[in-house]
Amino acid sequence: MHNAAPLLFKKIERVESLRCLFFLTLILQAALEREVRLKMKKNRIDAIPVYPEHRIAYHPTTAKIIDRFHDLSNYQLKDGQNVIKEYRDELSPLHQQILDLLDIQNYWPKQH
Numbered sequence: 001m002h003n004a005a006p007l008l009f010k011k012i013e014r015v016e017s018l019r020c021l022f023f024l025t026l027i028l029q030a031a032l033e034r035e036v037r038l039k040m041k042k043n044r045i046d047a048i049p050v051y052p053e054h055r056i057a058y059h060p061t062t063a064k065i066i067d068r069f070h071d072l073s074n075y076q077l078k079d080g081q082n083v084i085k086e087y088r089d090e091l092s093p094l095h096q097q098i099l100d101l102l103d104i105q106n107y108w109p110k111q112h
Contacts, residue, residue, distance in 0.1 A: 029062040032102070036060055039101040048101075049094060065098060 009015050037059060040048065047056035050064040057064060072095070075087040091099075099105075 032062050032065065033060070035103075036065060036098070036101045039103075043101075045101075048097060050098075068094060068098060 009018075040046075047058045048060055049055060050057045050060045050068055072089045072091070073087075074089075076083050077085045
């Protein structure tokens with residue numbers, strides 16, 4: 001369920017554009033869930049542990065899939081525009097599994 005706050009815009013075009021963005025977001029969510037579920041079926045994966053305490057989901061939702069990445073961080077030390085050092089949290093096997101199900105290449109290099 002999606003909650004909405006009252007919109008206090010002066011022009012109807014702004015409300016319409018916001019509704020359009022919300023609709024596009026729903027389409028994107030549906031596409032992400034469909035892709036993950038189809039790949040799970042293709043790879044004979046019954047469930048993945050996307051819920052808290054590593055509980056499994058047979059039909060993972062977009063919110064739970066994206067929520068698994070909330071604790072990853074990426075930090076850069078810069079001197080002006082130059083990046084001196086970059087620090088990234090390591091991906092867990094679950095993170096990598098989700099990226100594989102979505103056919104997203106991992107550009108998140110491992111720390112040494």
